Amino acid sequence: MKVFIDNKEYNAKPDETIIELCDKIGVHIPRFCYHKHLSIVASCRMCLVDIEGVKYAQPACSTPLREDMRISTKSEKTKSAQKNSMEFLLINHPLDCPICDQGGECELQDVSLEHGDDHSKYMQFKRVVVDKDISPLISTDMTRCIHCSRCVRFGEEISNVKELGLLNRGEDMKIDVFIESGVTSELSGNMIDLCPVGALNNKPYRYKARTWDLKQICGISPHDCIGSNINYHTYNNKIVRAVPFENLAINQTWISDRDRFGYEGIYSNDRLDKTLIRENGKLVELDFDSVSSEVNNLIISNIKKHGRKEIGCLISGQSTSEELFLFQKIFKGLEISNIDHRTKERDFSYQKSFPIMPSLGCNIDDLHLYKNIILIGVNVKTEYPILSVRLNNATKGNSKIYSFNFSSLDENFPLYYKKVIDDNNIEPLLNTNDLGLDNGETLIILGPLISRLPNQSNILKKVHDFSLLIDAKVGFLAEFCNSTSGWLLGNLPHRNLGGSTSNIIGKNSYEMITEKLSTYIMYNLEPESDFFDKTLVEVALKSSECNIFFTSYITPMMEKYADIIIPITTFAETDGSYINIEGRYQVFQPVVQPSKDIHEGWSILNNISILNNFGDYTIDTIRNELEESLKKIDFSLSAIDIDSIDASNMVEDNVIDKFTRDTYDTDMIVRRSESLNKVSLSKHKPSIKNITNEPKNI
Ligand code: SF4
Ligand code: FES
Missing domain, CATH: 3.40.50.740 (Rossmann fold)
Structure with a gap:
């Protein structure tokens, strides 16, 4: 499909939006509510562009391209529409850039420099929102919020834990936690990255450095076997924060809180230096x-x-x-x-016939291709939060997810079938009639908890026999990175x-x-x-x-x-x-x-x-x-499939009570992270901070 952006001809895909094509060809369109991994709401109106033949400027994020469409991203009509949107967004936004941690990397600051005015016509009071202490990991300055709803959509669409919502209307509209619970998701830190202003900030990093003083070096997560890519930011030879480095094949644009705050353990007092x-x-x-x-x-x-x-x-x-x-x-x-x-x-009876290494059985990016995904002995939400994003996505397509675990733990994606199992008695539960498996590819994923059992070889054998029966692949999630x-x-x-x-x-x-x-x-x-x-x-x-x-x-x-x-x-x-x-x-x-x-x-x-x-x-x-x-190693997925497994002679005593895998105790660095230690997954209650009187307009 032929389209014209600023008088240059480009080829667009059917249903591609203006902003998608502009991002691809390097033409910058200002935006606040749009994010490529979230649904489109077109609420901020910052991306308005001039389309030939259309009376009013249209949002580039929600307007699909059509044959011969001519868009001008620099015309007077575009500039004036964007300037007007900017003026509205700044009505209530405080001018506190010098004390805002987002300063220097704030999308609002950047866009206002380019598209804003040097003075405001608005002479009335600015709106003030009372802040709550919603998490040990996220600091809030809700007066700065521009209601783009990225944080809300992240909870609804990606982490699938709906903790923040848009409450009230008009002047009273605010982002707040629902009822009396704080933000507890294992992926909560991503809302800090998504927030285009300084409303949601990284609490442990607060006031530690200014963005322009930081150095950035890319690393790999040492906290789980997924291998998320992370940008570490350092100041004076010390890591002060971690943010995602985009890798669409692994972690997309997200990282777990464990990956974001785990580095703090490096600076623990019991670090040995002699x-x-x-x-x-x-x-x-x-x-x-x-x-x-x-x-x-x-x-x-x-x-x-x-x-x-x-x-x-x-x-x-x-x-x-x-x-x-x-x-x-x-x-x-x-x-x-x-x-x-x-x-x-x-x-270890299983070891002789075990494949060359434990493998997931497929690429992380291909999980959604499986019709049935059977999880055994793993709580993906807490143990592999980045994988839970993929599984949530898979359930939006054709995948059904089954969970067999040793206790009744919730996942942050819909489960088609959930059963609490006994480590000695897994066989009767793996029953095809019971499960109602769909025709199509099936993947069984075993969590590291299985490997800790004294009868793991027997369980592996039973699962392997079951996989042959239903023509499924068997994959593993490993203990360490x-x-x-x-x-x-x-x-x-x-x-x-x-x-x-x-x-x-x-x-x-x-x-x-x-x-x-x-x-x-x-x-x-x-x-x-x-x-x-x-x-x-x-x-x-x-x-x-x-x-x-x-x-x-x-x-x-x-x-x-x-x-x-x-x-x-x-x-x-x-x-x-x-x-x-x-x-x-x-x-x-x-x-x-x-x-x-x-x-x-x-x-x-x-x-x-x-x-x-x-x-x-x-x-x-x-x-x-x-x-x-x-x-020299054959890494093809067929080569790392299980061929056969030797059963164990170990006594099958029930020891599952001894084995738990705490999200923030997976390795020696994470267990020393001060901020993660403060996260009490279920108990954090929001509280109003530092404000004794009712807020007044200022
Ligand atoms: S808190 Fe940030 S991300 Fe959430 S709606 Fe406000 S500006 Fe957007
Ligand atoms: S980015 Fe298009 S309306 Fe907000």
């Missing part, structure tokens, strides 16, 4: 130059003293691929086969780098802990929180002769039982990469520099590698070797 070594029963500082040789001596002397079978090497699936690569390189090079990253699991690399790069007792089977099958993490070895090497793991049972871990650490920790934080158990504790960088202070649950490999660079005595984990491992003649690496040479290994 190497500590035990001397005469006390932990004392060790100079960094001696760290690698001390650690290596400890490892080698313990191998000599107790034998390789007595060494247990455990690493977190939250480590970068580079760290996971070097970790297995060193310890497999030393012929130690007790290596594992699956520290929350306790039943890089559990996939843990598998692919051979941090396993039974497989090597690239998935080949080990000659000697070592002990898995459960055996390492329960069989009490003489030496434990724990990388990026907290004994108190990152294992299936902290009491058993404590018993193991207490009885061992040597415990070596590589960690960003010091915990009470480390203080008590460590022989040496080496501080390592967090995701924000190192080069690294993660492989998400689709198998997507994403690299990132340091966002900030760590303090002087904290070094990149991979560089400390590299020093140990050099001492053992396993190679001297740079970040690039690690990546080259790692990428070469990944190239």
